[in-house]
Amino acid sequence: xxxxxxxxxxxxxxxxxxxxxxxxxxxxxxxxxxxxxxxxxxxxxxxxxxxxxxxxxxxxxxxxxxxxxxxxxxxxxxxxxxxxxxxxxxxxxxxxxxxxxxxxxxxxxxxxxxxxxxxxxxxxxxxxxxxxxxxxxxxxxxxxxxxxxxxxxxxxxxxxxxxxxxxxxxxxxxxxxxxxxxxxxxxxxxxxxxxxxxxxxxxxxxxxxxxxxxxxxxxxxxxxxxxxxxxxxxxxxxxxxxxxxxxxxxxxxxxxxxxxxxxxxxxxxxxxxxxxxxxxxxxxxxxxxxxxxxxxxxxxxxxxxxxxxxxxxxxxxxxxxxxxxxxxxxxxxxxxxxxxxxxxxxxxxxxxxxxxxxxxxxxxxxxxxxxxxxxxxxxxxxxxxxxxxxxxxxxxxxxxxxxxxxxxxxxxxxxxxxxxxxxxxxxxxxxxxxxxxxxxxxxxxxxxxxxxxxxxxxxxxxxxxxx
Amino acid sequence: xxxxxxxxxxxxxxxxxxxxxxxxxxxxxxxxxxxxxxxxxxxxxxxxxxxxxxxxxxxxxxxxxxxxxxxxxxxxxxxxxxxxxxxxxxxxxxxxxxxxxxxxxxxxxxxxxxxxxxxxxxxxxxxxxxxxxxxxxxxxxxxxxxxxxxxxxxxxxxxxxxxxxxxxxxxxxxxxxxxxxxxxxxxxxxx
Numbered sequence: 001x002x003x004x005x006x007x008x009x010x011x012x013x014x015x016x017x018x019x020x021x022x023x024x025x026x027x028x029x030x031x032x033x034x035x036x037x038x039x040x041x042x043x044x045x046x047x048x049x050x051x052x053x054x055x056x057x058x059x060x061x062x063x064x065x066x067x068x069x070x071x072x073x074x075x076x077x078x079x080x081x082x083x084x085x086x087x088x089x090x091x092x093x094x095x096x097x098x099x100x101x102x103x104x105x106x107x108x109x110x111x112x113x114x115x116x117x118x119x120x121x122x123x124x125x126x127x128x129x130x131x132x133x134x135x136x137x138x139x140x141x142x143x144x145x146x147x148x149x150x151x152x153x154x155x156x157x158x159x160x161x162x163x164x165x166x167x168x169x170x171x172x173x174x175x176x177x178x179x180x181x182x183x184x185x186x187x188x189x190x191x192x193x194x195x196x197x198x199x200x201x202x203x204x205x206x207x208x209x210x211x212x213x214x215x216x217x218x219x220x221x222x223x224x225x226x227x228x229x230x231x232x233x234x235x236x237x238x239x240x241x242x243x244x245x246x247x248x249x250x251x252x253x254x255x256x257x258x259x260x261x262x263x264x265x266x267x268x269x270x271x272x273x274x275x276x277x278x279x280x281x282x283x284x285x286x287x288x289x290x291x292x293x294x295x296x297x298x299x300x301x302x303x304x305x306x307x308x309x310x311x312x313x314x315x316x317x318x319x320x321x322x323x324x325x326x327x328x329x330x331x332x333x334x335x336x337x338x339x340x341x342x343x344x345x346x347x348x349x350x351x352x353x354x355x356x357x358x359x360x361x362x363x364x365x366x367x368x369x370x371x372x373x374x375x376x377x378x379x380x381x382x383x384x385x386x387x388x389x390x391x392x393x394x395x396x397x398x399x400x401x402x403x404x405x406x407x408x409x410x411x412x413x414x415x416x417x418x419x420x421x422x423x424x425x426x427x428x429x430x431x432x433x434x435x436x437x438x439x440x441x442x443x444x445x446x447x448x449x450x451x452x453x454x455x456x457x458x459x460x461x462x463x464x465x466x467x
Numbered sequence: 468x469x470x471x472x473x474x475x476x477x478x479x480x481x482x483x484x485x486x487x488x489x490x491x492x493x494x495x496x497x498x499x500x501x502x503x504x505x506x507x508x509x510x511x512x513x514x515x516x517x518x519x520x521x522x523x524x525x526x527x528x529x530x531x532x533x534x535x536x537x538x539x540x541x542x543x544x545x546x547x548x549x550x551x552x553x554x555x556x557x558x559x560x561x562x563x564x565x566x567x568x569x570x571x572x573x574x575x576x577x578x579x580x581x582x583x584x585x586x587x588x589x590x591x592x593x594x595x596x597x598x599x600x601x602x603x604x605x606x607x608x609x610x611x612x613x614x615x616x617x618x619x620x621x622x623x624x625x626x627x628x629x630x631x632x633x634x635x636x637x638x639x640x641x642x643x644x645x646x647x648x649x650x651x652x653x654x655x656x657x658x
Contacts, residue, residue, distance in 0.1 A: 017653040018646055024628050027646050029653050039550065041500035050640075055650075067498050085498035092500050136549040136573060152551035152577035154640075162643045164650055168626060200485055201543040201569055234546060236572050300485050300546070318484050318541065411494040411548075432489040432547060434512045 004275035006172050007239050008207045011147040011272070015130045017164055025166040031129040032059055033159045034115045035102070037093040038066040038413070039134030043157035044096040054100040056163045061124065062097050062104040064090055065114045067413045070376050070403035075107055082415050100160070113379020113405045116140040116347035120224065121381055123253025127242035127269035132159060137347045137429065138237075139230040143223035144250070145242035145272050147207070150231065170236045171281035173206035177214040179289035184463040186357070187222035188349060188427070188446035190214065191229045192294040192304045194286055200302040203235030206282065209274065210240050214288035220249040221353040228348045229429050232301040241273035293461055295334055296431045296444040298322040303431075307334055307449060307461045325433055326441050327421070335459050337443065341424035342373040342400075342454040343436070344447050346410040349427035350378025354447045355386045358427075359394040361451035361465045366399055368457025373400035374416065376408040400454070412437045425453040470636035471582045473607050474563045476536035479526050480600035486540055487547035488574060492556040494548075505552055506559030527560075531601045536563040539596045543567070545574025554578045564606055566613075568593045579629045580639065586613055586623045608633050 005013070012028075020026035033056075040062070047054070054060060067086035073079040081087035090107060097104035105112040111122070116137050119125040127145035132138060134156045141148035151165065158165055175194060181187075195202075208230050215223065223240050230238025247266055250256040257265040293307040299322040305312065311323065313330035323329060328337065344350075344358045355377060367373055375395045377383035383405055386392055392402045409416040410428035412435070418424040420439025427450050431442035445453070448462035455465070496508040514525050521528040538557065544567040545553060554577045557565065564584040578585045586606060588596070595615070596602070605614040608630060613621045625633075632639060 018649050022627060023631070024642075025626075027643065027649065029650070029657070038497050042502050042551075045501070046640075052644075066494075083498065089498045089500055134549060134551075136547065150549035150573055152549055152554075152573060152580060154551060154577065154580035158640055158643055161640060162646070162650060163654075164643055164646070166628070166639050166643060200546055201571070204543070204569065204572055231547075234543070234571055300487070317482075321483065411489075413494045413497060430487075430489070430547060432487045434493055435489050438493075438512055438517075 004278040006274045006278045006280060007145060007209055007241050007272055008147060008172050009278070011128055011130065012169060014128065020168060025168045027164050028130060028167045030059070030132050030159050030163055030165060032119070032124055032131040034119055034131065034133035034138070035060060035062045035156065036066055036115050036133070036135065037064050037089045039153050040096065040156055041089065041092050042153050043160055044100065046157045047100070047160055052161045054102065054160050057101045057103070059163060060102050060160070062093060062102045063112055063115050063118055064093060064105070064107055066407045066411065068107060068406045069414050070406050070408045070416055072404055075404045086414060110380050113381060114347045114350060114407055116228065117350060117378035117382065120144065120220070121253065121379060123250050123256035126250065126256065126265070127246060128272050132165065136231040137228050139235065140224050140228040140347055142227040142230065142237050142239040143220060144246055145239060145269065147237055147239065149237040171206045173203060173208050173235070174280040174283035175208050175210045176283060176285045177210060177212035177288050178285060179287055180214050180217060181288045181291060184448070184466055185291050185293060186446040186448060187218060187225040189291055189294040190288060191226045192296065192301065192444065193291050195229060195233045195301050196294070196304040197286060198233050198284060200232060200300050201234040203230060203233035206235050208233070208235045208238040209280070210238060215240055216243065219353060220245060221351045224351065225348055229301065232429060242269045293446060293449050293463065295449060295459055297326060297328055297334060299325055299431055299433050301429065301431060301444060305334055307459060309334055335461065337459045338423055339425050339453045339458055340370055340372065340422040341418045342371060342450050343376070343409040343424060343426040343428060344450050345374070345376030345378065345408055346428035347378065347407070348429040349447050350376065350382065352382050352385050354427065355382065355391050358447035358451040359391045361448050361462055362398045362400070362455065363394050365455045367454050371454050371457050373398070373454045374403065374409055375400050376403045377405045379405045398454070409436055411435060418442070425450045425459060468582050468636050468638045471563070471584060471608055471633040473605065474536060474584065475603070475605045476563065477534065477601050477603050478537045478539050478596060479532040479535040480539040480597050481526055482541050482597045484541035485543045485546055488545055488550050488553040489547055491545070491553040492550065497550060497552055502555050504559065505556035506561070509556040509560045526600070534561070535601070536561055537566060537604055537606070538562050538564070539566045539600070541567065543569045543571060546571040549573045549577070551577045551581070554581045554583045558583050566593070566596060579633070582633060584608065584633065588613065588621060588623060592621050
């Protein structure tokens, strides 16, 4: 009888080229290398300096997302990219992709988008694959039962040159989500609650596996929101077992296996879920039914509270420093926090269903006086789909701006910035100091909470609109 | 990569826990296409005021921090973004080692790939180092030992292969390239 294995263990075992020993890490084969303009230029320089070629162009894809503009005139209208160094970086990716033979979705390409949105959209993200990218939110792809994790630029170079990485095997951590989320409580609220519970370094050294009824009931978009933020708990990766929902999503994608290959793939993927009796190194249980919408109040994603609650107290100096940066005080009611800026988008919540959820709250309402709202689709494909069902009109009618796809205001590399001192309810993944602009005060929340807060001009429980 | 065998230097301390890589090097500096020159932007938003002048009360701006090659930081250093620009900035500024009780995974890996030594210490040693900044330490890679000013030797963990690479100035790409036959065999078995 074979030893029961976890989903992670199965994917790991399938990709070991050379097993690890006491002296050397495992050589792990990488099935898909997603790349973008920010974390690759120095890796290509290294390849060039050593006279190395790209080993597997067929397993490598490049897009532009982080430093690209979202203003239509700069993307399609011939107006130069406003940030000079960003323009240069975008150009450098075109040069590198051409020289090394990488398929590139350039600025005007209709398939371009945030790297973690387009992988799944194309059907390149598949169960059982190892997927890496020079971006920490690569954990997103774990929603399909892939082992997907972020790497630095040196490792990007390793994968370009050898299609492999040197890795010590991480430990496994089961996040058992029992019961179902109440109406009006979303995947974003759940992952924020999980990070609040295990802490921003609670997952360090582990690959998380999200399990249980609430996870099984989720759409792929929701599962991606969950896995996306695994890194915010410090985890190497987050995974969810592939099932009928996964297969149904992939079947409609352009680059998923077709015909007889599809049947074979589904049979293979169906063997991936964790075996009964498999042992995790650690586990925690979360009751989904007990949750309400969540909002962060501090400067890391673990500083999170119910939208119905207040800022907690702590004697800790770092905690006090975070509150000072945020201009908040212990005991302050969360729903009293004023909002000047709202951002809907990012690899966490920039998919079509996220835009629908924000639009459903916003429909028929106007932004509160003094609120600026930016809606940035995760990909050009999401943008087209949203426009086809009129979501752009809902946002524009409310007074929000509708842009071209990209990382945008999640990290403010492209000129989309929150002014210093402003409160920004954002559907993105990080509320670090200065993340959305120097002095910006970010409150992470779901698309529904973001939209509700835009209407009221203060942090608002979206259930006031949907119930 | 140059070999890293011993680091002897004074420390500078940033006691905050969870210092993320956005603080180490803010995103607006990531549009560069070379590894050079990030040191001047290290901790930019903590180090400079709105007019670009150094804030005198920030630890790295104090006279005693000049020349310090060891950064002692609060728990969970380097969380957040995978940007390797963070260790590049720390090294370009002059740091050769970082000390904490916990490092974020990707940051730790990125440090080792560049010969910036992450030294994991126990709570007691950490508390002492934070309470006593600007002390002279000796870090020996071969014996994985940190020596405090009073002569106390503190062992730290270092993965065997990473240690070998540091001591011999070996970079891992050469090792991976030497596995070309195994990689080709794996590829032909998994078409």
